[in-house]
Amino acid sequence: MYKTHFIVFLTAANGVRHHDSNGTRHEVHVRTGGILSAGAIGSPQLLLLSGLGPNSSLLSLNILVVGDHPFVRQFMADNPRNSINLLVPVRLTDVGVRVAGITNSGPYVESLTISRVASIIPFIPNINLIPPANSSVVVF
Numbered sequence: 001m002y003k004t005h006f007i008v009f010l011t012a013a014n015g016v017r018h019h020d021s022n023g024t025r026h027e028v029h030v031r032t033g034g035i036l037s038a039g040a041i042g043s044p045q046l047l048l049l050s051g052l053g054p055n056s057s058l059l060s061l062n063i064l065v066v067g068d069h070p071f072v073r074q075f076m077a078d079n080p081r082n083s084i085n086l087l088v089p090v091r092l093t094d095v096g097v098r099v100a101g102i103t104n105s106g107p108y109v110e111s112l113t114i115s116r117v118a119s120i121i122p123f124i125p126n127i128n129l130i131p132p133a134n135s136s137v138v139v140f
Contacts (some may be wrong), residue, residue, distance in 0.1 A: 044073040 015029035051066030058065045
């Protein structure tokens with residue numbers, strides 16, 4: 001697991017400082033160019049924290065504006081057809097919460113499963129008929 005502490009940039013990102021799982025600090029720089037990505041939700045947040053986004057939003061949060069880009073974080077919507085299914089060996093408590101975001105320990109996603117549809121069970125090989133349970137994943 002890597003925890004990024006600082007993105008090095010003036011008007012363009014040129015490096016990153018992070019600690020590895022042993023606590024050793026590293027700093028990596030690029031010579032020509034690079035792509036910084038944190039997924040559909042995390043990438044807009046990284047851009048905003050880096051000073052790229054709607055001028056008014058950045059100024060209201062006391063973030064130095066590097067570039068006024070009004071469409072950063074716009075036009076985002078959940079896609080109800082995307083899912084991650086996990087079969088867990090133990091029953092988990094249903095907390096009834098749906099969250100997607102970034103925490104101190106990294107990106108965090110939690111969702112609730114729904115009852116299996118009986119008509120599709122014959123089409124799924126080796127299906128385990130344990131009732132569905134709440135599944136949580138912490139992505140590192």
